[in-house]
Amino acid sequence: MESCVVAMLARASTRAVHGTVAPRGWDLRKGPGSAVDWPRGRAAARAGPHRRLGCREIGTVVAMARFTPPAADAMRARLLLAARDEFAAVGLAAGRVERIGAAASSNKAQVFHYFGSKEGLFDALVAETVAETFAEAPIDTADLAAWAGRVHDSYVRRPWAQRLATWHRLERADGPLESVATSYADAVAEVEHAQRAGVLPRAFRPAVLLGLVLHTAAFWSATAPEYEPLVQAVTPPRRRQVVVDAVTALLGGKS
Template sequence: MTTPMPRARDAQATKALLLEAATDEFAECGLAGARIDRIAERAGANKRLLYVYFGDKNDLFDAVLAEQTRAVVAAASLDDGDLCAFAAARFDYMLANPRARRLATWRVLERSEPTALEREAFQTRVDAVASAQRAGRLRDDIAAVDLFAIVLRMTEGWLSASPGLLATAGDDPMSPARLAEHRAALLAAVRRVSEPAPGQG
């Protein structure tokens, strides 16, 4: 007996549930460790529908990564090349979305090739930095791609720090006070590393 296909509205809701469940599963277990059965069970959906909507597990992982890429780009835009605003927004987003942090780690470990969406997202941001350099708003003695890469990594410094480093900050390295202190330090550092060099222009 075949499983009847849900109506369009139900189909969208089921796809959303499956994608949410897959995001949880991949964040916890990575691509290799994730199980289709567990994803379907988390979503309370028929496993067959997962294959119908997304294809195999690799395709589902790609769909999760695409959603995460779009979310972080929307949350931390860099249209005007303002690296300080970008750093603040990205730090805030990654702090509020621990799944995104874990998925980013799994993505680096388990996928070596960028997707077209990832490549476009990064290229757009590097281009924005280059444009701000030409306009004199950012230092131009460091290549745009390197300047962006440095700032990008700075936004993750505390959130992905080793337990040993976190332990040096006291009993609660993720307390609101400690995070606020680090955020202020992050923005001061980004401002210093990205401001136009003396004599630029």
């Protein structure tokens, strides 16, 4: 099997064919990052087709080499899930990696292994939460009011999302996340395109209009506890309709 791996690497990399070392980070005998002589790799490359080495499942080997093992994906997912509960409840500063590790049936060393720091874990969680929102409710400039309703639904299903957003504004305002900024910039570009096409009114700048719609969609998820008794009679279906109606009014009746 090792000769199969060597042959695959030799054919995949000019360095492995013509040089004296394996491609960076691909020594399966000593671990990632080492550079050792692979004479059989060069011999395999000269030998030609992989079948001369008896390699029948080279596709499987390639897949194993290139992709993160499922166990690692599962561990990362458990850490993010535990971090979600921790950070949504107490924020970044008060959050404890020991509790996150224990809740994930792991330890704090794994937090640093996967995310580098507590801040790195928090940032990854916020970025993933925003990505999930846009994945659940892709922007629809042809019917922005209906889209606001779907964003509202997403926040209702994931009450932690707005809590994380609040903690992010309070504790990480000096560290904007590139992936989140890109998501917002892409959405603003779509709104601007729709305005130029006459689909959306131009009373507000594209970024301002998008922000107003997003904040309207998040209204019920961000209501202060002191304000909640004043609107507790408003049923969940009616709350959703309020969001849709408010955005429709914002657009001048054009949705």
